[in-house]
Amino acid sequence: MKMNEFMWKEEFSNKIEELEVPGNWDLHVDMNLEKQKTGLIYTQQTFGSFRCSRCARSWNSSKVSVLFIINLNKRHGTVKMRIFKQGCERFTRHEEMIPTVTSDNIERVVCNLVHKIRRKFYEVNDQYQDQKPKIYGPLEGLHNKERCEACRHGLCEQQILSCEYEQNREQRESVAPAVLTVMGLVTGVASIALMYFANK
Template structure:
């Protein structure tokens, strides 16, 4: 999974004025509490999950992804940390939190939007006028289940309504 994120991120980061940017998945990120000198970008995305116990799978269009990023202009180096919030199976009584699986297309759109934020906050560029949305592959039925959402359980889910 990290390879997919790094490959797509590398394609986009190559356009950042010759500066070296790295991306790492980091489950210790605290939303709304970036380290000093770091910026934050949060978005909900579509992903699929699979229970490691019963093999049940489910889609969710309410998967919270948090990006923290920092740029050192004197060293021409930037770092992005990504936290993907997990969900657990509603069928298993002892279910554990499972990692989301994003399509390459959805990662590409998230990284494109992240790059817009980086260009604005780190390079002083103006926001683009064109918007591209995330692709929802498949039908998602039913409400957002707060008891099975890691972000909801931590009190940081951006879903105000139970949908």
């Protein structure tokens, strides 16, 4: 079973154009992609549905993880992506399935991705808020960690909706904004705590 690479690529080039990202950007799917030392690592979770090729059982998950590794070399940007599979719980040793993601969820993930590219590589300062996935149909009760490829790669638990890891030493980024963000968060949490106790 193959994923619909064409839809992802097309959505990506549409968004790059629509949001007027400079340079040439392309997106490739690599189903063996791993975290690596260079590039901006960015992950998201979306909603997808699975169908077992053996027993035809189907299930939905809102923990479909997508990993992106983003690099910009002069004017040429490259995004590699991997979508993580899940296995059917009726079989112990079993091929894992690629999820089907609807076009509007692909659009949301890609929109978040391209906004991330604009902020990180072109210092665009917008008020964009990441879009959450659209949920279609009932979700499975508990997330089955053993049957989730992303869990085995340590990608599922550390994210709520999307996150990034800064690993690119070549990137022109100062530490100051990150420190300010952390300080801001600490101050925020402290003031919420104070408010909480003040009301007690």
